Amino acid sequence: MATLHLLSHSPFSDSRLSSCLRLLTTDDALLLSGDAVYALQDGTAQRHALELMPESIALFALEEDVAARGMNSLPPRLQQVDYTGFVELCCRYDRTNSWL
Numbered sequence: 001m002a003t004l005h006l007l008s009h010s011p012f013s014d015s016r017l018s019s020c021l022r023l024l025t026t027d028d029a030l031l032l033s034g035d036a037v038y039a040l041q042d043g044t045a046q047r048h049a050l051e052l053m054p055e056s057i058a059l060f061a062l063e064e065d066v067a068a069r070g071m072n073s074l075p076p077r078l079q080q081v082d083y084t085g086f087v088e089l090c091c092r093y094d095r096t097n098s099w100l
Helices: 016-023 034-040 045-051 063-068 083-092
Strands: 003-007 029-032 058-062 079-081 095-098
Touching: 003 016, 003 083, 016 045, 029 034, 029 083, 034 045, 034 058, 034 063, 058 063, 058 083, 063 079, 079 083
Parallel strands: 003 029, 003 095, 029 058, 058 079
Antiparallel strands: none
8 A cells, every 4th residue: 555654854853754764665655844845955865865765656845845945956856746736645645654
C-alpha cells in the first residue's frame, strides 16, 4: 500500500527526516510543509538525501511554505502543490503518515 508521508518540522532540529527516508518504499510519496521545506536548501546533507531517493518515490512541497521561506533553487523532481493539491494527494494514496 502506497503511503503519503507528511513532514512539517525542520530537518535541522531532529531526526524525523532521516527516519522517514529510511522507511519510504516504492510508490510512496513525501510531502514537505512548514519548516520541513528547509530540507530543500541547496548544498545541505538533507537536500542530498532527498536527491538520492529512488525516482519511484514522489517528492512534494506546499508551494506557500516554499515561497514564505524564500526557497529558490529547488530539486527538479520536486512538485509544488497548493492546499487543494495537498487534499488530492491525501485521497490519492492508500494511507497517510504524519511525522509529528
